Amino acid sequence: xxxxxxxxxxxxxxxxxxxxxxxxxxxxxxxxxxxxxxxxxxxxxxxxxxxxxxxxxxxxxxxxxxxxxxxxxxxxxxxxxxxxxxxxxxxxxxxxxxxxxxxxxxxxxxxxxxxxxxxxxxxxxxxxxxxxxxxxxxxxxxxxxxxxxxxxxxxxxxxxxxxxxxxxxxxxxxxxxxxxxxxxxxxxxxxxxxxxxxxxxxxxxxxxxxxxxxxxxxxxxxxxxxxxxxxxxxxxxxxxxxxxxxxxxxxxxxxxxxxxxxxxxxxxxxxxxxxxxxxxxxxxxxxxxxxxxxxxxxxxxxxxxxxxxxxxxxxxxxxxxxxxxxxxxxxxxxxxxxxxxxxxxxxxxxxxxxxxxxxxxxxxx
Amino acid sequence: xxxxxxxxxxxxxxxxxxxxxxxxxxxxxxxxxxxxxxxxxxxxxxxxxxxxxxxxxxxxxxxxxxxxxxxxxxxxxxxxxxxxxxxxxxxxxxxxxxxxxxxxxxxxxxxxxxxxxxxxxxxxxxxxxxxxxxxxxxxxxxxxxxxxxxxxxxxxxxxxxxxxxxxxxxxxxxxxxxxxxxxxxxxxxxxxxxxxxxxxxxxxxxxxxxxxxxxxxxxxxxxxxxxxxxxxxxxxxxxxxxxxxxxxxxxxxxxxxxxxxxxxxxxxxxxx
Numbered sequence: 001x002x003x004x005x006x007x008x009x010x011x012x013x014x015x016x017x018x019x020x021x022x023x024x025x026x027x028x029x030x031x032x033x034x035x036x037x038x039x040x041x042x043x044x045x046x047x048x049x050x051x052x053x054x055x056x057x058x059x060x061x062x063x064x065x066x067x068x069x070x071x072x073x074x075x076x077x078x079x080x081x082x083x084x085x086x087x088x089x090x091x092x093x094x095x096x097x098x099x100x101x102x103x104x105x106x107x108x109x110x111x112x113x114x115x116x117x118x119x120x121x122x123x124x125x126x127x128x129x130x131x132x133x134x135x136x137x138x139x140x141x142x143x144x145x146x147x148x149x150x151x152x153x154x155x156x157x158x159x160x161x162x163x164x165x166x167x168x169x170x171x172x173x174x175x176x177x178x179x180x181x182x183x184x185x186x187x188x189x190x191x192x193x194x195x196x197x198x199x200x201x202x203x204x205x206x207x208x209x210x211x212x213x214x215x216x217x218x219x220x221x222x223x224x225x226x227x228x229x230x231x232x233x234x235x236x237x238x239x240x241x242x243x244x245x246x247x248x249x250x251x252x253x254x255x256x257x258x259x260x261x262x263x264x265x266x267x268x269x270x271x272x273x274x275x276x277x278x279x280x281x282x283x284x285x286x287x288x289x290x291x292x293x294x295x296x297x298x299x300x301x302x303x304x305x306x307x308x309x310x311x312x313x314x315x316x317x318x319x320x321x322x323x324x325x326x327x328x329x330x331x332x333x334x335x336x337x338x339x340x341x342x343x344x345x346x347x348x349x350x351x352x353x354x355x356x357x358x359x360x361x362x363x364x365x
Numbered sequence: 366x367x368x369x370x371x372x373x374x375x376x377x378x379x380x381x382x383x384x385x386x387x388x389x390x391x392x393x394x395x396x397x398x399x400x401x402x403x404x405x406x407x408x409x410x411x412x413x414x415x416x417x418x419x420x421x422x423x424x425x426x427x428x429x430x431x432x433x434x435x436x437x438x439x440x441x442x443x444x445x446x447x448x449x450x451x452x453x454x455x456x457x458x459x460x461x462x463x464x465x466x467x468x469x470x471x472x473x474x475x476x477x478x479x480x481x482x483x484x485x486x487x488x489x490x491x492x493x494x495x496x497x498x499x500x501x502x503x504x505x506x507x508x509x510x511x512x513x514x515x516x517x518x519x520x521x522x523x524x525x526x527x528x529x530x531x532x533x534x535x536x537x538x539x540x541x542x543x544x545x546x547x548x549x550x551x552x553x554x555x556x557x558x559x560x561x562x563x564x565x566x567x568x569x570x571x572x573x574x575x576x577x578x579x580x581x582x583x584x585x586x587x588x589x590x591x592x593x594x595x596x597x598x599x600x601x602x603x604x605x606x607x608x609x610x611x612x613x614x615x616x617x618x619x620x621x622x623x624x625x626x627x628x629x630x631x632x633x634x635x636x637x
Binding site for chain 1: 369414455612613635
């Protein structure tokens with residue numbers, strides 16, 4: 001299948017780009033000093049990894065997430081793998097296991113080595129919910145100041161998606177430098193969203209996007225928004241979850257929840273880590289920062305016991321953090337509606353359903 | 366790379382002296398010029414073992430050294446309490462919000478400490494001792510499990526002798542040598558002696574602080590003038606690791622010291 005780039009630069013200047021592959025964009029980014037992270041198909045799952053060229057295996061297939069289930073399905077016109085796979089930019093901004101420093105004693109001194117800082121990255125083909133998540137995650141783990149984000153708007157949605165209600169998608173919001181939109185038979189509309197994005201796009205060859213093409217892309221995104229089935233009233237959830245620590249909903253979730261921590265691992269905003277020191281036989285000590293989860297019993301442990309012992313309390317902490325206390329801490333929800341926690345939950349626990357139960361409970365109280 | 370990870374870098378410094386307080390508790394005197402406020406804590410690293418939060422227990426205005434009093438409860442505190450003078454420890458901090466030192470000026474003060482909870486309060490009392498004219502009367506109520514678990518006994522003797530302070534000590538379980546009070550620390554609260562305008566500073570087990578705060582409220586103290594020092598799993602000290610969350614609060618930087626008006630609702634919910 002041939003791909004067409006249609007590049008629209010602001011309202012004045014627009015270009016249609018051929019050749020038929022997205023590789024010219026990847027090459028352009030690489031030549032500007034970015035390492036490029038983008039979607040690839042691996043083991044039947046759309047994940048993000050370093051790419052040197054666009055993964056053509058993604059063309060015509062997309063993620064089909066459902067509660068407790070993820071499948072890859074054929075979808076004509078799909079270029080960037082459809083709704084989100086399990087991996088978000090979090091994996092690359094703050095990797096799951098990371099060395100903070102290594103040290104070895106030298107006499108009565110301690111010699112410390114810190115890892116080399118990495119260079120700027122371009123994140124390509126990232127879904128709008130994940131771009132919103134990057135901004136939220138960035139409050140704790142900011143990433144590189146020169147990182148570039150190329151968002152791919154969603155023209156189809158998964159069963160577990162609820163970004164519309166969280167105000168993060170399926171249209172691209174803030175936080176992207178370049179916006180891509182799939183439309184037609186595998187065509188991609190390319191627009192710049194920042195000065196840096198505009199500078200890059202000026203170096204892409206291509207033909208102008210017509211008004212019809214821009215409208216076609218826009219209407220596909222709008223249709224995607226219309227087709228979303230799940231939602232949370234974010235404002236209502238914020239208040240309801242803060243006021244219902246004793247709700248029976250928490251116990252009912254705990255009867256199904258395995259406390260496996262999948263939801264927190266796949267969540268693009270969950271930032272919790274643990275800090276571990278290890279020593280090898282040569283006396284070299286490493287301090288690592290490793291993803292951790294509020295679903296593990298040790299997470300809240302201090303001498304003498306565990307603060308959140310019951311699974312009900314752990315789920316309550318997590319859901320309340322995502323939808324309520326995150327507002328107190330960071331002025332925004334900690335949930336972008338990507339639906340990953342529903343998809344990758346082994347038993348399909350649905351945060352929208354549980355939050356809506358609590359909201360209903362408050363309304364009837 | 367972000368500077369986030371660089372904020373976890375420790376400074377390596379020398380332990381100048383160690384002092385055994387009780388069977389399981391040791392005070393380290395560490396060379397450091399970093400100023401701190403009473404109630405704040407540092408993250409201490411035993412190289413190759415790990416890192417943990419420890420409150421400042423020394424005088425806030427003695428330059429050049431920090432004191433940290435550590436009870437042995439796990440691998441890291443085992444290593445830290447085994448440290449010898451001249452050894453090296455990693456230190457970063459200070460972190461968190463401390464006691465309301467400015468508000469204490471001119472005010473009567475009730476200090477209630479349970480067990481090792483006396484350590485984070487010791488800098489306040491040392492500051493009071495150095496400058497008694499700036500403060501009102503201070504009552505220091507100390508509870509320990511047994512007579513052998515009483516921390517800072519020589520300090521307590523000295524403070525007891527001071528005319529600016531009344532010191533009361535109680536134990537949960539007495540032995541044959543003990544002639545003092547037996548029972549929970551709240552039983553030391555003497556309604557007749559407590560000025561309702563006092564500021565109260567509480568540090569100890571959560572159950573103790575809840576009962577003490579409840580009693581102080583009943584004696585007419587303002588919930589904004591009762592302060593508690595909270596304890597949660599603090600791994601980073603800078604709001605990064607997420608472990609110390611208590612409802613909307615990161616205890617590491619929004620605490621550990623908070624007024625009862627803030628703590629009451631959070632402490633009421635089991636397993637929050």
